Amino acid sequence: MFRDLLLGPIVGGLDDNSAYLWGRTDHAATLHAWVGEEADLSGARLGGRSLPLTKGDGFAGVAPVAGLEPQTTYYYALTLDDTPPSPEDGPYPSFTTFPPSGQRESFSFSFGSCFRPTGPESGKTYASIDAHRVEHGLAFGLFLGDQIYADDYIKNGIERVAQTLEDYRAVYAHVWSHAHFRNLLMNLPAFMTLDDHEVEDDWTWTDSTRTEAKLPFWDKVIRRMHGRSPEEWHLPASRVQAALQAYWEHQGMHSPHFELPLNINTEGAYTFQESDPGSLAYTFEYGAAAFFVLDTRTMRVKGKDERTMLGKGQWAALKEWLIRVNDQYPVKFLVSSCSVLFDMWADVARDRWAGFPEEREHLLHFLAANEIKDLFILTGDLHSAHALQVDLFGPMGGSIPLWEFCATPFEQNQNWLAKRTYRKLTSDVVKSQDLRFLYLGNNFGVVDVDFNEDGNPKVTYTLHNETGAAVEREIVW
Ligand SMILES: [Fe+2]
Secondary structure (H helix, E strand, C coil), X not given: CCCCCCEEEEEECCCCCCEEEEEECCCCECCEEEEECCCCCCCCEEEEEXXXXXXXXXXXXXXXXXXXXXXXXXXXXXXXXXXXXXXXXXXXXXXXXXXXXXXXXXXXXXXXXXXXXCCCCCCXXXXXXXXXXXXXXXXXXXXXXXXXXXXXXXXXXXXXXXCXXXXXXXXXXXXXXXXXXXXXXXXXXXXXXXXXXXCCCCCEECCCCCCCEECCHHHHHHHHHCCCCHHHHCCCHHHHHHHHHHHHHHHHCCCCCECCCCCECCCCCECCCCCCCCCCCEEEEECCEEEEECCCCCCCEECCCCXXXXXXXXXXXXXXXXXXXXXXXXXXXXXXXXXXXXXXXXXXXXXXXXXXXXXHHHHHHHHHHCCCCCEEEEECCCCCEEEEEEEEECHHHCEEEEEXXXXXXXXXXXXXXXXXXXXXXXXXXXXXXXXXXXXCCCEEEEEEEEECCCCCEEEEEEEEECCCCEEEEEEEC
16 A cells, blocks of 8 residues: 555644645645545545645645545545545555544544554564554554654665755655654654754754754764764764755644744745745644644754743744633643653753753743633653653642653664753752652653543653553543
């Protein structure tokens, strides 16, 4: 099935009545999306067509499908011409549309980050997520970054640090063609964001004009010691543009609409502009649960005079969203590729929110001052999973609980430093904090949101190991 596609299909941007069906080919073509309620697609309708897939966008595209009914299961196929899919080739994969925004429906979703395959059998965690989906049901999966390791010249499939747009595309082709990944994504609607390795290890801009990027000094030292070529010691802005173009082609174009619209040129390619206030942040809802997916990377500046993770435009969008959803939605998820609340005394990289202390304090103050309730942070990146609860000072001596659920890696080395050097964060607005668990080993997270008869939510975070076994659980009423 889907032999015509080099990568995909992926079901992206799903809501209660539409979806983006994504695929990448190796030649000029047009995607045709077929949807129907029969598993063999008999009587399926042509639900949408992509723009022509061209060399300019790496032959990647989305076929938007609209006019769907809420909470309905649709089987689908992506073909390259207008010949309807054959019932003999079924059963086809499916997705189930979301409930209307605001409706209190119980649901589950998976999340996690960091996949660095080491062989053709890599991706066992993805197979376990798929088994969980079949047995218990998952509305969608969140993929929180490091969906590729473009800079890992040992294992990225191209044996050098990705330099050109073709290199970045080749790394996606290598990593995303792993059977377990492809099979899962065909069946589990996806929401993605990027972490550092979609571009480079712990990279940042040097100032907010975003004309100069830099790498940490230790990467330069290690690469010199390994005898890598001089071009691999540097990160010119043109390489960031290439990486973000490849990000757009594989992850961005099937996301829900960004909070701050991107510049897309007439060929459908992502045009990165230096002074652009835009970020890759977006929001979506599943019934009565609201999600804000942060872009912690493309606006990030670490310079002599400037230091920011989100940038001004994204801060404004985030604050507006927090105020808007606070009373309107009984459960809120703030999705950050890197940890907000987890501190380590041996954190040399200073690459997470702990490395941006003023900005983190600003966020915590904002949450406390505006009494943002029932907010759960979802994160990855650490290569170590945890559940952490803090109480912020609330009005009249009360407190406002805030949770951070971290699931990572899908498949990567473990981070022993997280376990050995964890320390409590310091903040004027944090009353108390409690690390509920910390787990090392490949894993994925599942969040169950259950509404009782009164419409009050219960949120359960279960961490599963690579084989799918539940290894940790936290229940929040
Ligand atoms: Fe990672």
